[in-house]
Each structure stands twice: as C-alpha cells, then as structure tokens.
Amino acid sequence: MRFESLCIHAGVEPDPQTGAVMMPIYQTSTYVQDGVGKPRGGYEYSRTKNPTRVALEAALAALEDATYGLAFASGMAAIDTVLRLLNPGDHVVAGNDVYGGTFRLFDKVLRRYGLTFTFVDTTDPEQVAAALRAETRMIWLETPSNPLLRVTDISALAQVAHAHPNRPYMVVDNTFATPYLQRPLDLGADLVIHSTTKYLGGHSDVVGGAVVTSDAQTYERLAFLQNAVGAVPGPMDCFLVLRGIKTLPVRMDRHAANAAAVAEFLAGHPKVARVLYPFHPSHPQAAIARRQMRNGGGMVSFVVRGGAEAAVRVAEGTRLFALAESLGGVESLIEVPATMTHASTADSPLAVDPGLVRLSVGLEHIDDLLADLEQALAKI
Numbered sequence: 001m002r003f004e005s006l007c008i009h010a011g012v013e014p015d016p017q018t019g020a021v022m023m024p025i026y027q028t029s030t031y032v033q034d035g036v037g038k039p040r041g042g043y044e045y046s047r048t049k050n051p052t053r054v055a056l057e058a059a060l061a062a063l064e065d066a067t068y069g070l071a072f073a074s075g076m077a078a079i080d081t082v083l084r085l086l087n088p089g090d091h092v093v094a095g096n097d098v099y100g101g102t103f104r105l106f107d108k109v110l111r112r113y114g115l116t117f118t119f120v121d122t123t124d125p126e127q128v129a130a131a132l133r134a135e136t137r138m139i140w141l142e143t144p145s146n147p148l149l150r151v152t153d154i155s156a157l158a159q160v161a162h163a164h165p166n167r168p169y170m171v172v173d174n175t176f177a178t179p180y181l182q183r184p185l186d187l188g189a190d191l192v193i194h195s196t197t198k199y200l201g202g203h204s205d206v207v208g209g210a211v212v213t214s215d216a217q218t219y220e221r222l223a224f225l226q227n228a229v230g231a232v233p234g235p236m237d238c239f240l241v242l243r244g245i246k247t248l249p250v251r252m253d254r255h256a257a258n259a260a261a262v263a264e265f266l267a268g269h270p271k272v273a274r275v276l277y278p279f280h281p282s283h284p285q286a287a288i289a290r291r292q293m294r295n296g297g298g299m300v301s302f303v304v305r306g307g308a309e310a311a312v313r314v315a316e317g318t319r320l321f322a323l324a325e326s327l328g329g330v331e332s333l334i335e336v337p338a339t340m341t342h343a344s345t346a347d348s349p350l351a352v353d354p355g356l357v358r359l360s361v362g363l364e365h366i367d368d369l370l371a372d373l374e375q376a377l378a379k380i
C-alpha cells in the first residue's frame with residue numbers, strides 16, 4: 001500500500017464481532033482467563049497489551065517502514081525508555097539543538113544514573129565523528145531540530161554510526177517531519193521516536209509517544225522495558241492518535257503550503273532579522289532538506305529585530321496564532337522558546353536566542369495567518 005492508504009488502513013481491520021469500521025476503544029485493564037495461565041484472547045493485563053494500543057503500534061510501524069512499533073504515554077516516556085537500553089558508563093552523542101525537555105531528561109535525570117552526554121551540531125558529520133568514544137552507544141538527533149529547524153543528513157550520520165566499532169544505536173526524533181515527510185529507518189537509522197502529541201495526533205487533544213524499529217532484539221528489550229517501566233498510553237489516547245494518523249498526509253501538505261508562504265512573508269519583512277524554514281532558499285541545509293524530505297513541514301522559526309522584548313511583544317500580539325507551547329495541531333500556535341519550551345536550556349550551551357519566535361503553522365486560510373503576523377509585527 002502507498003503511504004496515504006497505510007495511514008487509513010494499517011493496523012485496523014473491521015471488528016470481527018460487530019463489523020465496526022473504526023477500532024474500538026478497549027477500555028479495560030484486564031482480561032478473563034479460561035484457566036490459570038490460559039488467557040482467552042491472548043491478552044492478560046493492559047499495561048502489557050491492549051487491543052487498541054496493538055492497532056496503534058502496528059500503524060506506527062507501518063508508517064515508518066518498520067517491523068515493530070511501541071506506543072507510550074508521552075514523547076518523553078518514549079525517549080526515557082529508549083535511553084534505558086543503555087548501561088551506566090555508556091556515552092551518548094546528542095544534537096545540540098533538541099527539544100528542551102529532551103535536554104532536561106539527559107542532563108538533569110539520566111546523568112545521575114551514570115550516562116554521559118556530548119552535545120554537538122549533528123548537521124556536521126565530522127563533529128559527530130570527533131565526539132565518538134570507546135564508550136559511545138547511542139547517537140541522538142532531531143531533524144528538523146527544535147527550535148532552530150536545522151537539518152541533519154541522516155544517511156551521512158548513519159555511515160558515521162556504522163563505522164564505529166560499537167555500532168552505536170542511531171536514533172532520530174522524527175516528530176517535526178513525521179513519516180510522511182521522511183522515513184529515517186530507510187536512511188540508515190536504527191530507531192525512530194515520536195511525540196505523537198504533535199502531528200500524528202494532529203488535533204492538540206492527546207499526549208503520546210512512540211518508538212519504532214526493525215531490529216528484533218532491540219524491540220524485545222524495548223517491549224520488556226515498556227511493560228516493566230509501565231509508561232503506556234490508555235486506550236482512548238491510542239484511539240485519538242490512530243484517528244489523527246488517518247488524515248496525516250492531507251494535513252501535512254496544507255501545513256507545509258501555509259508554512260512556506262509564512263516563511264516567504266517573514267523573509268521579506270523589515271522587522272525580521274532571520275527566517276528558519278527547511279525549504280526556504282536561505283536555509284543553510286536547504287539542499288539536504290529537499291533531498292531528504294517530501295516538503296518543508298509546518299514549523300517556522302524567526303528572529304525578530306529588537307531581541308527578547310520584541311519577541312515577547314510579537315508572541316503576545318497575535319490574535320489567530322494562539323500563544324501556547326506544543327505544535328502540530330490544526331490550529332496555529334506561537335511561542336518564545338527561550339522562556340517557554342526551551343527554558344530548561346537556559347545557562348547551558350544549548351541556550352537559544354531570546355529573540356527567537358517559533359510558529360506551528362496550522363490549517364487556517366493563509367490570508368488570515370499573514371494578516372495576523374503583519375498586525376503583530378506592527379506592534380514592535
């Protein structure tokens with residue numbers, strides 16, 4: 001099946017008992033057994049397995065061209081579980097432009113359990129190669145990254161990972177791109193993670209996460225950890241992500257069309273110093289983005305002239321763009337990463353420019369979006 005058809009059908013069969021076309025929400029914690037150790041339908045307890053979650057996990061795997069999928073209670077839960085593949089003393093080379101919560105988990109939580117991290121610019125494969133050590137077991141990156149929308153050449157980095165004697169896991173957080181735009185496993189990555197809260201859910205009404213892989217051993221370990229740690233999503237949340245996935249391609253096309261127009265508008269605006277959008281000609285990795293991604297996605301960041309104060313004024317001055325964290329929903333959002341999503345990177349080498357504004361460009365009419373930005377920029 002082509003991608004658009006997978007989005008609608010992968011993981012979901014009409015219910016054999018009732019013919020229900022939509023995946024039922026199996027709102028149950030436990031399942032009857034016909035005898036001790038003889039579960040009737042293959043299900044024992046919903047932390048371990050739930051039919052609605054199984055359907056979502058199959059869909060996630062299919063979309064990423066993976067053999068196995070696992071769903072989690074949040075993107076952070078997915079990331080935390082992946083890091084539990086490692087042992088104390090192991091070293092991770094991670095991107096120096098990642099979601100603030102990812103940095104916080106690495107720096108403030110996992111360091112205390114004996115993992116070490118080196119943050120580098122993953123857009124430069126030589127920097128990544130130079131950071132590898134004998135103890136390196138994982139390379140972690142986002143592309144496009146949050147919030148600077150830097151684009152890393154996944155194939156080039158996979159070659160760096162494969163050349164290291166440890167064969168470190170190469171993990172890509174594909175939240176910003178979604179599998180509609182790029183499929184990192186096809187480009188050499190070992191694991192893909194998602195905050196399904198974002199484009200996969202698509203409607204800002206659910207928090208969730210995902211991990212996919214095609215390696216059986218890694219999957220077995222992750223499935224063990226998923227059950228042992230227990231950061232699983234409930235069936236209602238799984239249903240919402242499954243429903244969101246059905247419209248992913250049409251939403252992403254419109255997100256990208258609107259975002260490209262917003263980027264073009266901002267690039268020509270006198271109060272904007274710099275625009276960051278993967279498919280914009282001014283983007284330093286535009287050529288890689290065009291090779292690796294189907295379109296430029298729905299996220300646009302920009303630096304306003306006037307620094308922190310101007311950024312706050314713009315973010316507080318929009319009417320249609322809602323001032324809020326998160327991204328990937330049908331409605332447009334605006335935020336200031338330095339004080340909102342990336343506040344945890346303050347005073348670290350990952351600290352972001354206080355004049356940076358991040359937009360999640362939604363599906364409203366482009367004229368309304370541009371008019372809103374115009375009037376907000378007029379306030380500085």
Ligand SMILES: Cc1ncc(COP(=O)(O)O)c(C=O)c1O
Nearest residue numbers: 074075076099146175195197208
């Ligand atoms: C790129 C990226 N990865 C992971 C996460 C964490 O996901 P969640 O908020 O679902 O825990 C986020 C959240 O904003 C994100 O933007």
